[in-house]
Amino acid sequence: MDSAYLIETIIKVVVILLVFSALAGIGTYFERKVLAFMQRRLGPMNVGPYGVLQFGADAIKLFTKEDIIPTGVVAPIFKIAPVITAATAFMAAAAIPFLPSFEIFGYEVHPIVSDINVGIIYILGVMAVGLYGPLLGGMASANKYSLISAARAAAVFISYEVVTGLAILAPIMMVGSLSLIDFNEYQAGGIGNWIVWSQPVAFILFWIAAFAETGRTPFHLIANDHEIIDGFGTEYSGMRWGLFFIGEYANMFFISFVIPLLFLGGYGDGSFLGALGLLAKMSFFFFFFLWTRAAWPDVRPDQLMWLCWKVLMPIAVINVVITGFVMMF
């Protein structure tokens, strides 16, 4: 393990951390603007031109607000819960290739922190650990709404994970590898080679499960603002609440990278155009998260469990079986 590799890895980690923390902030601005336009409002307008500096103002507020630990909470768990959400979101990013490899000053850079050969299950597993944040925050809060939210986090967790795992199994059988780089190579031939054409069912299932994984609107029942105040976040203030926020938005960005890498060709052949293509696909999936939030109502927890266990899981199993038969004969 030479020092050049070490320095390169540290630089990559710092860049990813900074870029996606900033993107999480800017993501909230986009979310407000997109929601505002869809609901025929203006959204943030006062801070800077068209309100673009709003996220800076938000950041100042979050950083300077007093960090309150209420009496009656289980303080150590209460303090560590937001860190779990934010940290696992960024840990999952270690196995995502964000761009094709490129040369800078004659030095070849691979924009992936570590190409472990079990990339996809590592990403899904570590992202799943992120749900411990809401669960622990809710259980430690000594607040009934937070406890309801924690119970819902457990319910969401045990429903969606089966669907994600089974949906992803069929493409994994086709590619024969768990590394996202191998997934990309498999689809490098162009649009005709994209896995979405041969696995449309798995694509839709994974996409639906991604909404449950990030806790976005059709399945926004963990922090359901209009039902249980803010769920697990009720007792939090200042930067601890901000960490939950960064974790959620970073997760949205990362899952928006993973879906195109798995099903829609990723960065293709690795050219500049392919890299732009991956960013465009990522932007579309991120926009789609905001779009559904404006367009869809929330489901109840029992409806989510019904959907995951009684509808999506059988479809995913049938999909795996059919894929197996097609590959065998």
Place this chain on the structure above:
Amino acid sequence: MFEAVAFYLFAFLTIAMFYIVVTTKQALYALTALAAGMIFISAFFFILGADFLGAIQIIVYTGAVMALYAFGMMFFDTTRDVKEKQGNKFIIVGLSTLAAILVVVIFAAPMVSENVVALYPIVEGVGNTQEVGVVLFTKYLIPFELAAVMLLVAMIAGIVLAGKKMDLSLTLMNSEEIEEAKKQKNKKVLS
């Protein structure tokens, strides 16, 4: 060097976490330390180069401990200490020490007598995941299928235990039907 540092770090963390699990009186601490310890164990798999098992360890145990949290939520007020019934401490300490030594002896005895050899040496040029698959479907096929059958038994038992009146849905019934169902239930209790 890195491996040694990582091993001692995670060994210390794992033991510390499990120590908290068995000594604390606070259900939330115990559960959280259990989850953390289980996840730290995956580090050993990663250090040994068994990436697949490491990732699976994370996925399986996050889900399993999450289910334990659900039970914790039902049975305890997780923000308060649990009042434990203190038995004879010497018996507890003695028995657990004895059990720990027994486990170590059971696993160490074959190694000391050097009967343990790797029957399936690492296949060159094949990924970690494929190797697990090959061993699982050749040498360990019977234990694998036995585990599958046992899980099926547990699943069916769970469905039978929890599945009474599964066709009734309180959300789909109107209030009169709910009253009706309540009366029937009461009758059954009385008769």
